[in-house]
Amino acid sequence: MLNEYQTVTSISGPLILVESVDDARYGEMVEIEIGDGSIRHGQILQVDRDKMLVQIFEGTEGIDVDSATVRMLGRPQELAVSPDILGRVFNGIGNPKDGGAEIIAEKRLNINGNPINPYSRDYPNEFIQTGISTIDGLNPLVRGQKLPIFSGSGLPHDELTAQLARQATVLGKGEQFAVVFAAMGITFEAAQFFINDLRDTGAIERAVMFINLANDPAIERIATPRVALTAAEYLAFDRDMHVLVILNDMTNYCEALRQISAARKEVPGRRGYPGYLYTDLATIYERAGRIKNKKGSITMVPVLTMPEDDKTHPVPDLTGYITEGQIILSRSLHRKAVAPPVDVLPSLSRLKDKGIGKDKTREDHADLYNQLYAAYARGKECQELATILGEAALSDEDKKYMTYANEFEKRYISQGYSENRTIEQTLDLGWELLSMFEDSELKRIRVEYIKKYMPKFRKQ
Structure with a gap:
């Protein structure tokens, strides 16, 4: 009763x-x-x-x-799950919104779930190929990792996340891969962009989409990431799939949390957000990972827009504490028409060394990204010197590094939103860009790797 x-x-x-x-x-x-x-x-x-x-x-x-x-x-609030959720579009609380039939539930799961027991966690150590050179080559994504994208208002994070959802895959044979895409507080136009992009490319067949629009209730927005992660846990740990969860945009989620907190008349914390914001975000982010003796995994890419491009804002600040790195989008690169405008120097994947190397990507990967990064950092310094002192004040070596930085942005970082590069293509492009330097300048790459890979790209 x-x-x-x-x-x-x-x-x-x-x-x-x-x-x-x-x-x-x-x-x-x-x-x-x-x-x-x-x-x-x-x-x-x-x-x-x-x-x-x-x-x-x-x-x-x-x-x-x-x-x-x-x-x-x-x-409690539950989600009906079965293998039939793949290829479907749901609203923010898990009701179908694509005109399809209701899901006949294999089981009903509490959306609040539980973070993975630290003792049961397995260490992330396998590479996920995204087809994006700035991620695969310099900040590799590893199965079970939490790697957020820090963006800003007006930057093309929607295009980048659609590209991730479309292209991401695991390299092992016989491995099943799925994408769970949760959109929170987005416009109708943005929602249609994501749905049409995945449908037109056929990627919707391996995806589950949860869409919460900007005019939907804030309460629903708070449930959306939990509903998405419940679907991901079912696919990963019941169906042995490797699942990539994309949460876009976590800033909208936190705004909804602040709105509900104000309605409850709670004492506000930093910038009006509730004092439990860190704990609340952790209950979401820590549901990603791998579990010992389970074949599947959950890898998470939360996307958030930094108000006024401020990395010290509570949402990116607290997200950075919980997750394992960040991919930062640059407004200056966006103005140069570099797409995607990933700012390589402050971006970081803390687990990148665990997912690369022999039998994972290629033996030269670690040395190569260290050299690419170092050369680009020096090239940016030379560009700044040229701005202050004039290009005539630079040495020939400095001019070479400045040329390299321009080519690196034009060819390596900028690849558009439809090009899907394999990890071999990304690594080979890195060698090709470094071929403008003498072997003696490539101090971060082992001599045997230079002898093995460089002759193919060295201009005669």
């Missing part, structure tokens, strides 16, 4: 307060029947003795405190 109450006493934003209730539990789902007979859905957010605070997914507009009936369902 489901408990029903007609004791709604107040409404505040997306929240309603219900009094004189029995056996209410945090996270339990409820139904709200309003005066016209329609049903809305909500979740218990807080319990205090015989009072409960309920967040309404569809919003509280039109709810009358005198006539509304609250029905407790006795279960």
Whole structure:
């Protein structure tokens, strides 16, 4: 018997307060029947003795405190999962929005899940090929890693994430790969871009999409990444698939969290965000990884826009503490029409050494990215000197490094959003760019690798 109450006493934003209730539990789902007979859905957010605070997914507009009936369902928010979720598009709480049939559930899973037990974790050590040189060559993505993309307003992170969803794959034979794409607070135009891009290229067949639009309730936005990760956990640990989870845009998620926190009249923390923002983000990010004796894995790429391009803003700042590196997009490279405009120098993948080398990518990979990075860093310094002192003040060697930096941006970083480079093509391009230097200048590459790979690219 489901408990029903007609004791709604107040409404505040997306929240309603219900009094004189029995056996209410945090996270339990409820139904709200309003005066016209329609049903809305909500979740218990807080319990205090015989009072409960309920967040309404569809919003509280039109709810009358005198006539509304609250029905407790006795279960947490769940997602119906089965192999049929692949190739489908859902809304932010897991209901189909592509016109297809309802999912016939193999099982129903609590969307809150649990972070992976540290003792059960297996160390990430296998390479994921994205087809993007700045990631594969310089900041490799490893199975089970959390590697965020730090972007800014107006930068092409949507195009980059669509390219990731379309091109990412694992190199092992017989390995199953899937993409779970969660979009939070995006425009209808952006949602159609993602859906059409994956459908037109056929990548939708291995993808599951959860779309929360900007005009959807903030409460739904808070559930979206958890729903997506629940689907990913099912595919990875029940279906033995390697899953790439893309969360775009986590800044919108945090804004929704701040909005709900303000409605609950909680004491704000830094820049108005709730004091538990770090903990809340950790409950999402730490659901990625690998588990011992399980074949599948969950790799996560959260995307976030830094307000005013500020890396010290709470969202990128706290994300950086929890995750294992960052890919940073550059506004100056974007102005130069470099696509994707990945700023190589501050970008970092902390686990890159674990997923590369012999039998994973190629034996020369580590030495090569060290040399490419060092030469580009020196080339950027020479560009700055030329700006201040004039190009005539540079030595011939400095001019060579400046030329290299320009070519590196033009050919290595910039590849467009449709070119899918294999790891061999990326590494060979690196050798080709370094061929303008004498062997004696390539101090970060072992001599045997120079002798083995450089002759192919050295101009006679």
